[in-house]
Amino acid sequence: MRINHRKRLAVVLSTAMLMSMLPATAFAESSNKPAVTNAAAKAVPSSEGDIMKEGFAAPVDVAITKEKAEALARQYVSIPKEYVLQGASLNMEVMASGKRNAWGLDFVKKVNGKHLGSIYVRIHADKGQLLEFNSYTDNPSAKPTYPLKVERDAAQQIALQFIDKIAADYKGQIQYNPDYGVQLRPPLTGEVVHSIRYDRLVNDIPYVDNYIELEVDSEGHVRRFSLQWDDTIVFPKVDAKLSAAEANEKLRAAAAPLLAYIVPYNMQGKRKPLLSYELQPISIDAVTGQLKDQSRDSYFRAGTISETPISEKPLGEKPKAGAVTEKQAIDAVKAAFALPAGVELNGSNYSENSNESTGETEAYWQLNWTVKKDGKEVGSASASVNGRTGEVRHFNTYMYNEQSQSGGTKVTLEQATTAAVEAIKKRLPWLTDELYLVKPDPKQYEGIVAGQPSQYYFNFVHKIYGAVVEYDNINLSIHSSTGEVVNYDANLSNFEYPAEAPALIKKEQAVDSWLNYYRTQLTYRLVQSFTWNGQPIPIEKYKLMIASGEIRGDEVDRKTEAELVYQLVPKLMDESVFLDAVTGGWRNRETGDVTQLEKPKAKDIDGHFAQRQLELMVAYKALDVKDGLVRPNEAVTRGELIKMLVLARSSGVSPLSMSFSNQLGGKASFNDVAADSSYFVYVESALEQNLIDVGDGSFNPSGKVSRDEMAELIVRALGYNALANYDHIFKASFKDSDQIQNKGQAAIVVGLKIMSLSDGKFLPKKQVTRGEASVAFFRYLQSRAELQEAPLRM
Secondary structure, eight states, rough: OOOOOOOBOOOOOOOOOOOSSSOOSGGGGOOOOOOOOOSSSSSSSSSSSSOOOOOOOOOOOOOOOOHHHHHHHHHHHHHTTOOOOEEEEEEEEEEESSEEEEEEEEEEEETTTTTEEEEEEEEEEOOOOOEEEEEEEEEEEEOOOSSOOOOOOOHHHHHHHHHHHOOGGGGGGGOOOOOOTOSSSSOOOSSOOOEEEEEEEETTTTEEEEEEEEEEEEEEEEEEEEEEOOOOOOOOOOOOOOOOOHHHHHHHHHHHEEEEEEOTTTSSSSOOOOOEEEOOOOOOEEOOBBOSSSSSOOOOOOOEEOOSSSSSSOOOOOOOOOOHHHHHHHHHHHHOOOTTTTTTEEEEEEEEETTTTTOEEEEEEEEEEEETTTTTTEEEOOOOOOOOOOOEEEEEEEETTTTHHHHOOOHHHHHHHHHHHHHHHHOOOOGGTTEEEEEOOOOGTTOOOOOOOOOOEEEEEEEETTEEEEEEEEEEEEETTOOOEEEEEOOOOOOOOOOSSOOOHHHHHHHHHHHHHEEEEEEEEEEEEEEEETEOOOHHHHHHHHHTTSSOOOGEEEEEEEEEEEEEEEOOOOOOOOEEEOOOEETTTTOEEOSSOOOOOOOTTTTTTTHHHHHHHHTTTTOBBTTTTTOEEEEEEEEHHHHHHHHHHTTTOOOHHHHHHHTTTOOSTTSSOTTTTTTTTHHHHHHTTSSSSSTTTTOOSBBBBHHHHHHHHHHHHTTOOHEEEEEEEEOOTTTTGOOOOHHHHHHHHHHHHHHHBBTTTTTTTTTTBHHHHHHHHHHHHHHHHOOOOOOOOO
């Protein structure tokens, strides 16, 4: 065998779609991470790690060679010499109306075999333009400072300077996006990266899917750069378009809010469904006002929901709860579905678990079969059966080498639809008046031909009083040859619903509210059309034919066009919200708590010595604003102080109430802080972190807090409480030392300048005000960053 020692640089020709209409996460670079390629020749001098080796010229026709790309990368990004080129790849990227080539280069730093850093760079292989870079450094000795050295405004200027250096030709074609990457709440940690974006301007209109994006850390270093730009797009010339006011009226007329039951996943207390009016963002043609497709990419299994349920009234009663044996579970599956011939039960499992949503204990039988023919295994089947009622929740059969065993397509879509509806009537008769068939779009099944067995997929929407129950999911598949159900899933919740339909706000009111949530944006977007053998084909059929292997992507002519649209875009919010369909108010989608779009601002803190710190606590809802007042000089309560502390330690992230509810078996640790209390998750979190203890079982959340008590809490949060108990090692000459219970803790907080003295006195019994507590916790954040210690390197 002849070995070719003249290895050449591997060339990766990826056809990942670099369509500007896709989100950044779907951009082509996701498929462009280079594969490491080593040539059998002389290595670049280095004593560390695997590196690229000099090889023969790559068999590619691009203006920028690998060596030139490496030189440009080191010039643009100032890559240190100790970073060596470990991998390189040349990638062909499909654009809207053409293609481009790009080099992907991986640089690494290794010391004694340990990976200490990496820099990835993409260079335009014809123009030499920097397209992307991102970096990683393993530097455990680095520690954040708080507050930030570089705030967002300064980071924006650093980003502009970098663009002026790296992509000066684009600087006159971009516009700062004031909404992207903004943190609406001040950070509670020094480990912050500012995401800065500049959108592409076309005819003075922002095209938001082309942009330059950078990440600048709080020390002022550019950590990432990305030029998402497609020069091949042809933008339409628009002489006249709707005004913003006209567009808003068109959008209002086209808006159709959907009534839905939702369950906030972090709801305190017992979880229950809430009625919501949902309105997804829509867009209209900027010239005609015509409503555009709500999705830029049609769903693979597109369809329309039937206007009427399967039946006017229930066709049966829900099975009563009891105890289901293994034999009864098996019989239930056989009665509900056609098991293949030759099945043998090869496994069964009974399990019980507590339902987090309802608090009930559920039981299930999991059954598995093998299918045999002539002594050989040819398929499998499985099912899940409710161990209390005998309902079959899941069923699936799969036959190996099915194509050779099947006679091809014999069942039409119409016949399959009838079979699907009859299957649901048989298996869920007590719900037939609440289940609505999603009628499949026939276009997606035009590719099914005889001899190629496939399945028809059906979904059913669960509605109660006309509201979609979004957390329930019912779907099944009908075999296109046999007409049998081959897959079935009925994931149904056990929540209780009102006996009568509740009174709702009018849809017009819901639309008005949602249009206050959204803002109207004029921009471009890309749309695709496909032609095969000279005939246009819908995107659903194109996807199906590609997935089945009936056609190849290069056999289809793809046309991409830009269109001008007005679209709804969410306004900046620091929380996800939904519109309560009963009250007409806004609620937090995570907790279900009442909230509002415009955050309340305290009117009584202007000029206060703790104004900045109070604003920070208000932003994180550690302190409530009532009637526009935060009452900074009133005594802080124990509940408020614990909430401040827990939020400060978690960088502002609220603990998950469900996790504590599960750990405690639904019981609260304190007799005066129930699971539905606004302080429950914070008190339980503080207890879990050993910041407080149970004591006599009472927490007293509305009680006042002394300076002595706050000092101990802060020192516990810093992790020094055990050390503080050795108070004799601290030199603290307070005038009122004899009155201080926690002397070591007082010495620490004063020494760290978290709390201060008054005429040499600590005043341990003095009640802490809301303003004073806010200042103390701001200083705690500063001290925590300063005290962060790097590991000792031996």
